[in-house]
Amino acid sequence: MDVIDESIAYRVVAAFRNAEADGVSSIGLDDGTFIDYPTRCGSRTTDRRVDLSSACCLVDRVKTAATGHVDQSGRRSRLPPGMMYAVGRHSREEAEFRLLYVCTGNICRSPYAEILTRHLLVGRLGGRAAAAFDVSSAGVQAVVGSAMHPFTRAELGAWGLTRAAATERFTARQLRSEMAARAHLVLGANIRHRSAVIEREPSALATSFSLREFARLAAEVDQTELPAEPVARAHELVEQVRKRRGISPPSLPEADRIPDPMGGPQQAHHDAAVLIEDAVTTIVDVVAPPLSRLRARA
Incomplete structure (x- = not known):
């Protein structure tokens, strides 16, 4: 079964979340790995791995939550601010x-x-x-x-x-x-x-x-x-x-x-x-x- 390094899975999620344009087909990671979304991910030797299909599903769900959802007419719209919880990025102005x-x-x-x-x-x-x-x-x-x-x-x-x-x-x-x-x-x-x-x-x-x-x-x-x-x-x-x-x-x-x-x-x-x-x-x-x-x- 195909597997990917958990840290790569994390960076896939983060990268897609931060993508501003729709229709992104691939992204480059800071270690030189390129990932074609959502069917192929690079792999690295590690003791902690996650299932590829699960990671891609996770990426898909987070990408949708971050970039907007597709309504019944097929148009992509932004989610209300209250539903858009940042992934790994916290405001430096947080009071708690x-x-x-x-x-x-x-x-x-x-x-x-x-x-x-x-x-x-x-x-x-x-x-x-x-x-x-x-x-x-x-x-x-x-x-x-x-x-x-x-x-x-x-x-x-x-x-x-x-x-x-x-x-x-x-x-x-x-x-x-x-x-x-x-x-x-x-x-x-x-x-x-x-x-x-x-x-x-x-x-x-x-x-x-x-x-x-x-x-x-x-x-x-x-x-x-x-x-x-x-x-x-x-x-x-x-x-x-x-x-x-x-x-x-x-x-x-x-x-x-x-x-x-x-x-x-x-x-x-x-x-x-x-x-x-x-x-x-x-x-x-x-x-x-x-x-x-x-x-x-x-």
Whole structure:
């Protein structure tokens, strides 16, 4: 079966989205690859590949959403602004940053990441500045209305968050396409969660990653090129990480995964929590660096 590199699939979507003229038959990518739309795509050696027909379908759906739709008379018309969600391009004037975590049931990994991220941002920025970050979570097969799994909740004890208000009032939500559409960044527990997000909302392709993948790539970004203001910094970080996708692969196939602890003992939940903590703290350290680091930069 024909396959294409996932990063190429992403750039196909981005390129067609940005095409101003209708009837484009081929595009050139920045690595010299030419793609004839929609029947042939270049391929590269990679451990992460996607099915060609799925990618072309995805390209087609995003291209239609970005350039307009064909009405019954055969004329192409622009979609209303509210329906045109940018792929991978966020306004530098955004006043907030919306982050969505996704796992399977939304009772273990994603709520742990949500609550911990919000806690770390408040501690680093203060409540008022941290309020500009809208952090939430959902599940692709959510146990809707359930509280956090008690074993995962127990892991929040190390942060003093077991009885925090956010923990007490948390209830699982089912992932909906509009959640992904409005998020500036979607982070799945695993690659398959990112794929599930994209299936529901193709326009989220450019802004969806696995949590550990994003953290790994964020650590490679030259932070001197990022703006100092946290919200603007977060938006620019997404852009910089997006450019590295496909260029810097993981050292091991499992390196970007967080195993599902559901059904396992407390140790399984602890192991997952440690991986989440490592990834989340890496990302927060880039978005909201410690004051000492900012002073050193100045």
